[in-house]
Amino acid sequence: MSVPFYVSPEQLMRDKADFARKGIARGRSVVVVQYEGGIAFVAENPSRALHKISELYDRIGFAAVGKYNEFESLRVAGVRLADLRGYSYDRTDVTGRSLANAYAQTLGTIFTETAKPYEVELIVAEVGPASSDDQIYRLMFDGSVSDEQGHVAMGGSAEAINAALAQGWRTDMPREEAIRLAVDVLSAHGDESPRALGASDLEVAVLERQRPRRCFVRLDSDVLSDILSG
Numbered sequence: 001m002s003v004p005f006y007v008s009p010e011q012l013m014r015d016k017a018d019f020a021r022k023g024i025a026r027g028r029s030v031v032v033v034q035y036e037g038g039i040a041f042v043a044e045n046p047s048r049a050l051h052k053i054s055e056l057y058d059r060i061g062f063a064a065v066g067k068y069n070e071f072e073s074l075r076v077a078g079v080r081l082a083d084l085r086g087y088s089y090d091r092t093d094v095t096g097r098s099l100a101n102a103y104a105q106t107l108g109t110i111f112t113e114t115a116k117p118y119e120v121e122l123i124v125a126e127v128g129p130a131s132s133d134d135q136i137y138r139l140m141f142d143g144s145v146s147d148e149q150g151h152v153a154m155g156g157s158a159e160a161i162n163a164a165l166a167q168g169w170r171t172d173m174p175r176e177e178a179i180r181l182a183v184d185v186l187s188a189h190g191d192e193s194p195r196a197l198g199a200s201d202l203e204v205a206v207l208e209r210q211r212p213r214r215c216f217v218r219l220d221s222d223v224l225s226d227i228l229s230g
Helices: 011-025 069-086 096-113 158-168 174-187 223-228
Strands: 030-035 040-044 053-058 062-068 120-126 135-137 145-149 151-154 202-208 216-218
Touching: 011 062, 030 062, 030 120, 040 062, 040 120, 040 145, 053 069, 053 174, 053 202, 062 069, 062 096, 062 202, 069 096, 096 120, 096 135, 096 145, 120 151, 120 202, 135 151, 145 158, 151 158, 158 174, 174 223
Parallel strands: none
Antiparallel strands: 030 040, 030 151, 040 202, 053 062, 062 120, 120 135, 135 145, 202 216
């Protein structure tokens, strides 16, 4: 009878984390930027069907990097949870914080209890009545959560992109300027930088603060081309 190979728990967790980080680093980056009238999501994604950015609920958006099938299953689960909670109680009971906590518990359980962790990073963002009420949560593959302020990037070049965003971002930016900043830093510090990114290379959506209920708006290529040429 063979003796099972022993791996210490610390080494097992390190190996899982390294595996997940390598998978995430192969993905193209996503930037989330707060602007004066809401929150913008900008992803390098030439696909018109496989979205990295989506709506979760009335005032809540979702963005992800990593393996599509894994973050898509998480997105669907988040939409179902939000719909159930809003239907059972009240629409105002569905918050970005509650969805971020649910994702954190799910990712943490998968990371600790399964052989293969999810190779994903997520952002859950909620636009509030005022900019001070906006919430942006970044969730890592192991379930850890960080409350971000103003802007955040994730994916292979996140560190360089976050540094560039910190230099160019300000709280009173209009929507068009915020989107151009996000595209500029993706162009300069992305996976194949530097290069020019056009409307066909990008997926862009916004949470607009002044919309009456459903705040999520996906920008089509024509609108995005006008913004980038401005």
